[in-house]
Structures are given as C-alpha cells and as structure tokens.
Amino acid sequence: MSIQKIAQLAGVSVATVSRVLNNSETVKEKNRERVLKAIKESNYQPNLLARQLRTARSSMILVMVSNIANPFCAEVVKGIEEAAEKNDYRILLCHSGSDIGRSKSGLRLLAGKMVDGIITMDAFANLPELTTVIGDAPWVQCAEYADAGEVSCVGINDIDAAEHAVGYLAAMGRQRIALINHDLRYKYAFLREQGYKLVLQKQKLESSAIEYANDLSAAAGKAAMKNLLAMNPRPDAVFAVSDSLAAGAMRAIEQAGLRVPEDIAVVGFDGTELAEMVSPQLTTVQQPSREIGAKAVELLLNKIENPDVPMERVMLDWRFIPRASA
Template structure:
C-alpha cells in the first residue's frame, strides 16, 4: 500500500503521514494515532532504507539487557518496545550478559549508523567502559545508574525499596531476617544490601545473614537458601533481591519440612507474574517495569531529537504487594 492510500484511509494529508513516518514532533496526537491505526490496519511496511537516506535516521534502537531470562528485564523490554512502536521505532535486542566483548560486538552497530540510540541494562561497573564504546550516541541506562553524570537513566530507589520490605518483615515480628543477594558488581545489589542493613539497625536487630546467589535463577535461589538453612541458627524471614531467587528459596524451605510463612516468611523483589504463581503467593516489592521501559524510550528519543539536552535522572516509585508468604 502506498503512502497516498494510507493518507486517504486515515483521513489526513500525505504530508501528515510523511511526518508521522519520520517521527516529527509537529503532528497532533489525534492525527498521529489515525495514521498509526491506518498503518496497522493495512499492514503497511515503509521503505526503511529510503527513510534513512532522507532523514539520516534508521528509526531503530539498540536495547542491551544483562539477562533476558530475568523476568524483570523482559518486562522492561516490553515497555520499551510498546513505546517504540507507538512512535514508529523498532528495537534490536542484545542479551549481553554484562560481558564487554559481547557488548562490543553489538555496539559495532553504532559505528555503522544502524541504530539511532541505545538503551542498556548492564552492570554499573561496566558503564565506564561502555561509555568509551558508545561515545556520543544517544544513550539511556535502565535500573543501573550513576548518581550524576551525562547519561540519562531511569529506575527506582533500591535502598528505600529494600528498607520498606525489611521494615515490613520486622514489623510483623520477624527477628532473624536473612538476605539473599546477587552479584555486587550490580549497583542495585549493593543498594538493596545497604537498605537491608540500615533497616536492621533501625529496628535494633543484631542478627543478620547474607547469602549470595551465583545467578538470578530459581536453582541459585534454592541453593542459597539451603546454605542459610545449614547454619546453626536459621532465619525466621528471608528477603531475596528478585522474585526468581525468592521462589527458589521457598522451594528449599518447603523441601526441608519447614513452612512458609509460619516458620520462615519470604519476600521478593520486582513484582513479576512469578510472584502470583508460587504457593503461597509471594510478598514482593513491585517495580514499575513497563513504565521504566516506556520512560527509557522517551528519554532516548528526546536525546535523539535534542542531542544537546541535559541528561535526566528519573526515579520511579515501587510498590509493596503484601501476600501470604509474609
């Protein structure tokens, strides 16, 4: 279908359709929606190469995630993709594993002008090296971020969020609250651990135990919990830094003959669907994952359109969901 037919179907001018395809900010929202609906209904496929030649843009965003199997990462990517499609963009997904060599390979797309911008979810410790590879390409960082600098970022306050969870467990009468954490090269892991320790101190709880999972997986969470249960004194509550780790911890507790929450309460983090699938349902700190993704795209597009705009640091609000596990 031609651009002229799209214009007739949408009831707008050819120029308006062209401006929508070229991601112009001058189009009214109502007209943009008419054009996008017409494009969707007709399965119109614009000539991307021709558009790139006209605008020096590809309408493609590179999205680099540390682990696409992590439900939180997957939900953020869904948010990015939803917002990108609304604005005529597509994404290229790279599962970097926070490995610089894998990242380097994907970032070759930048030098070839194959993408207009990049959204990353890599470990905070990798950001300095990534910045040398990304250089001046519009860039937004999700979840992991610096407190100041030239990189726009979006996430939540991990320290405050973990304090809310630990405070909730303490207020429920739990006195031996353990933490199952992950790799401390991730800033979120360090901040959630800081929040855990700070809240123990505020409640005058001297008992503490921290287990480190080898990866963000069910089996790693189960193994970390088995280690905690092997200690002379076991916890009466566990806070895991992801729902996946928490699910593994619950399996280990139940396999040992103990009950959740009667013997050991369990709380997770992220607010993924998994939290509703386990038995009993999991208390968790829900991140606004889709909104993180949507805002990441908004910020990267803003940087594409206004390269000299100042970096933004957007902190969203998490929400404690109380369920039967705690």
C-alpha cells in the same frame, strides 16, 4: 506496494502521498483522508531503507539486556518495545550477560549507523567502559543507574524499597532476617543490601546471614536457601533481591519440611507475575517495570531529537505488596 501505487489508488500526486507520510500540515484534509484510506486498504508499509536515506536515521533502538531470562528484565523490554512502536521505532535486542566484550560487539551497530540510540541494562560496574565506547551517542541507562555523569537514567530508589521490605519483617517480630543477594557489581544488589543493613542497625538486630546467588534463577535461590537452613540457629525470615530467588528459597524451605511463613517468612523483589504463581503467594516490592522501559524510551528519543538536552535522572515509584509468604 510502492508510493506510486498509493498515489494512483488515492488519485493524488506522489508528492501528496509523501507529504502525508511525513505528517505535513500543507495537505488538504480531503486528500489526506484519501491517502490514508488507500494505505489502509493496501496494507502499505513505508520502505525503511528509503526513509533512512532521507532522514539519516534508522528508526531502530539497540536494547542491551544483562539477563533476558530474568522476568523483571523481560517486562522492562516489553515496556521499551511498546513505547518504541508508538513512536514508529523498532528495537534490536542484545543479550550482553553484562559481559563487556559482548556489549562492545553489540555497540558496533551504533558505529555502523544501524541504530539511532541505545538503552542499556548492564551492570553498574560496566558503565565507565561503556561510556568510553558509546561516547556522545544518544544513550539511556535503564534500572541500573549512575548518581552523577552525563548518562540519563531511570529506575527506583532501591535503598528505600529494601528498607521498607526488611522493616516489614522486623515489625512482624522476626529476629533473624537473612538476605539472599546477587552480584554486587550490579548497583541494585549493592543498594538493596545497604537498605537491608540499615534496618538491622536501626532495629538492633544481628544479621542472620547473607548468601550470594550465582545468578537470578529459582535454582540459585534454592541453593542459597539450603546454605541458610544449615545454620544454627536458622533464619526466621529471608529477604531476596528478586522474586526468582525468593521462589527458589520457598521451594528449599518446603523441601526441608518447614512452612512459609510460619517457620520462615519470605519477601521478594520486582513484583513479577511469578509472585502470584508460587504458593503461598509472595510478598514483594513491585517495580513499575513497563513504565521504567517506557520512560527510558521517552528520555532516549528526546536525546535523539535534541542532542544538547541535559542529563535526566528519573526515579519512579515502587509499591510494597503484602501477601501470604510474610
């Protein structure tokens, strides 16, 4: 269906249809209604290539995700996609695995003008090199964020959230609180460990142990928990930096013939759907994952429309959800 056909169905000129598609205020309301009705009845889709040539924009956003298998990342991407579509944008998803080589490969789309801007969820350690590659193109860093610099970012206060979670375990009388963490190249991992250690210092508790999982899967959490269970004395509580790791830890505890939370309390992080699927249901810190994604789109589109807008660092609220695991 062409714009000429829409004009014919609506009984107006091609110029009038074009003005309606571009939200021009000069169109008479009666003609606007006729054009919109014709568009709806014919299921007309604007020619994206023609729009790109006319506006010098692609209406595409590149989203670089470090681990799409992580339920939290998947929820953030849903938030990004929903917000993008509301603004007539589409997303291209690149699973970088926090590998800088794969990230650079995806960023070639920017050089080719195939995307108007970028949202990244790469490891904090990669930001300096990404900054060099991306330059002054519209860019927002999502979940992982910088404390300073020219890159707008959105996330939560990981230290405060981790402190609250570990403090909750300490307030329950748990004395040997272990940590299952991930890769410290990620800023969230570093900050959540920092929050964990702050509570131990304040409560004058000795660190039971810290295990570093090789990825953010339940299998990795299970393997880390097995190492903790081999300790003497073993932990009486575990804080895991993701719900997936916590779910794996609970499985290892169960297989060892122990009970959650009677023998070992478990707290996770992210507040994904998984937390309600495990048994007992998981106590966790809930991140506003879809809101994080939507805010990242808002920041990016503002940068696309206003290249000189100053950098923004947005910290959203998190929520602690106590359940049966602790």
